[in-house]
Amino acid sequence: MLLNLDSQFTPYGTENTIEFTSFTFSGGEPHIKISTDLKNTHEVTITHRIQSFHDMGMLFLATNALRNMDVKTLHVVLPYFPAARQDRLMVSGEPLSVKVYTELMNAQQYASVTIFDPHSEVAPALLNNCKVINNHSFIKKVTQQLSEDVVLIAPDGGALKKIYKVANYLQKHEVVECSKSRNVTTGQLTGFKVYADDLQGKDCLIVDDICDGGGTFLGLAKALKAKNAGNLYLTVSHGIFSKGFTELEKQFTKIFTTDSFKTIENAHCVQIPLEELLRK
The missing domain is CATH 3.40.50.2020 (Rossmann fold)
Structure with a gap:
């Protein structure tokens, strides 16, 4: 099964896709509700395009929702990995942003994370179960x-x-x-x-x-x-x-x-x- 969180980005097509609704609460929190019956579904691939922390939050909420529906194996496809350019500390007082994002991803324990043409070798090295597609x-x-x-x-x-x-x-x-x-x-x-x-x-x-x-x-x-x-x-x-x-x-x-x-x-x-x- 596929969960395409961005309706304009469906790299594996639209067959066997999971239906859902999403919105943002007035307090700024993203929310998702999956409407497809996933009984006996044990593996799902999530695709998304990340342009903000809000998008990353939606990915994690979707991950939690799927796990609550007893989906055991989750794969993620994020062609553009966020903060990949912030892969070294240049000035005191700044974060190593790519490490923050990869730690958040690793905490989800995905079976695989597929990224496309990463900025450097740092993000793939920090990401667990990372699959890289070159250019x-x-x-x-x-x-x-x-x-x-x-x-x-x-x-x-x-x-x-x-x-x-x-x-x-x-x-x-x-x-x-x-x-x-x-x-x-x-x-x-x-x-x-x-x-x-x-x-x-x-x-x-x-x-x-x-x-x-x-x-x-x-x-x-x-x-x-x-x-x-x-x-x-x-x-x-x-x-x-x-x-x-x-x-x-x-x-x-x-x-x-x-x-x-x-x-x-x-x-x-x-x-x-x-x-x-x-x-x-």
Whole structure:
């Protein structure tokens, strides 16, 4: 049986789904009531897209409700794992947020937790029974829509290991490394560097896991164009796009993402559903 907590995200389809109603009390507490009879149901997979602590709370309430109905085995699919970027302590007084989220998840004793293209190796290491789906098939679907000689761009050191694995999987794309400088105290980006003398007009595809406000990619786009890049494309596994697409559209011919975080309606953005990747 399936419990899709986000009605717009049904990666395993809508057959054998559990019916429920949910709402938020006036005091701010989320609530769920499962209406499907689950007698003799011993295993359920819960899918959800987490955008807030409220969403995480709904997941835990659903977990408790299912256990109260005597469901013994629970699997969870959370393509975007929250706080994965807060995976190290940089400034005194801040939390190690990913540890907080993983401890909350581990306390639920799920049989498995499936995540897609995590920001680093920290979240999978901290999560019990974690299953990771890499971004290889996603990037392959993107490159099939672009020129055969498109160059893969690693925006920073954190993306290097993953982009070389992708390049090895695809077996036909050059990789160009880049770096960025950031003020640790303020979080402000202070500069970008492209480790190529001349891109010779080749199309470039920046590959990363998350786009939030987009500042990294806007700054990098200018640095790439200064090195004679051709058309610029951006692909991110998790599209938050908290500042919209207006500025990104000025720099990138096309933007690619999945539906791991939210459903997007924008003519400039191609959203590839995760359904085929999660069914593997």
